[in-house]
Amino acid sequence: MQVRHNIHPDHAKQFDTAGLRKEFLIEKLFLADDISLTYSHIDRIIVGGVMPVAQTVVLSPELGKQVGVSYLLERRELGLINVGGAGVVTVAGQAYAIGNQEALYIGMGNPDVSFASVDAAQPAKFYLNCAPAHTTYPTRKVTQAEAKPVTLGDNATGNRRTINKYLVPDVLPTCQLVMGLTRLEEGNMWNSMPCHTHERRMEVYFYFDMTENDTVFHFMGEPQETRHLLVHNEQAVLSPSWSIHCGVGTRRYTFIWGMVGENQVFDDMDHIAIRDLR
Numbered sequence: 001m002q003v004r005h006n007i008h009p010d011h012a013k014q015f016d017t018a019g020l021r022k023e024f025l026i027e028k029l030f031l032a033d034d035i036s037l038t039y040s041h042i043d044r045i046i047v048g049g050v051m052p053v054a055q056t057v058v059l060s061p062e063l064g065k066q067v068g069v070s071y072l073l074e075r076r077e078l079g080l081i082n083v084g085g086a087g088v089v090t091v092a093g094q095a096y097a098i099g100n101q102e103a104l105y106i107g108m109g110n111p112d113v114s115f116a117s118v119d120a121a122q123p124a125k126f127y128l129n130c131a132p133a134h135t136t137y138p139t140r141k142v143t144q145a146e147a148k149p150v151t152l153g154d155n156a157t158g159n160r161r162t163i164n165k166y167l168v169p170d171v172l173p174t175c176q177l178v179m180g181l182t183r184l185e186e187g188n189m190w191n192s193m194p195c196h197t198h199e200r201r202m203e204v205y206f207y208f209d210m211t212e213n214d215t216v217f218h219f220m221g222e223p224q225e226t227r228h229l230l231v232h233n234e235q236a237v238l239s240p241s242w243s244i245h246c247g248v249g250t251r252r253y254t255f256i257w258g259m260v261g262e263n264q265v266f267d268d269m270d271h272i273a274i275r276d277l278r
């Protein structure tokens, strides 16, 4: 498990490109028949990917030992969205078929979790966020149809997109984790602009559905000290609560957002007027 530390905004503004990427970008999430996890000290979120191909991949007790318990979900909850081919996640002996862009919430207290693909030629890619939990809420699959959509933006400003809220209080209870997926419409390249911070939650953006020749210029930093990171397909960016998080692509794309922190109030955002950005 890789470990990332908390970064003060006064420190962050000193970083060069390599420094920013080392602290905030997660470059490789999917390894064949393996699980890749990054532990961030920002609200202790774990960000990861599981890509079973020819084998079933398990959440091993060793991962629990790395966070000081006997299995990873002893004191944690986990949310995942599949961005690959059809897959199956088995939790406590119950198999959940998770198709492309379907989600699964796994409650605290589940020692036995495994991941498999239906077809090795089109492996499942489970993108996951995992956070400290205080109680056990039921494990549940959430389909695209069950997610709560909201469409924002305009073609004229290049930010027409649908935010699909999968793991939010309106859909199911979780301890702190909220997750969803935002799909940009054709010809629209801007996400989350006008941008915001949220003092009470950190957030992770995972960009996918991009060609190898496209990129997203992801903007971060305090609103008057912005920096950018060049993000490629299937990479994720950690966003501390002091940082804006928005981006513009060379072509439309889709991204998954996940948040943890003090509250689960989606609209509790500190909006920043575009003219005030620096």
Ligand SMILES: O=C(O)C(=O)C[C@H](O)C(=O)CO
Binding pocket: 161, 163, 182, 191, 192, 193, 198, 203, 245, 257, 266, 269
């Ligand atoms: O397109 C957007 O705008 C988003 O997806 C914004 C995220 O949902 C977000 O940042 C929530 O705080």
Ligand SMILES: [Zn+2]
Binding pocket: 196, 197, 198, 203, 245
């Ligand atoms: Zn946000």
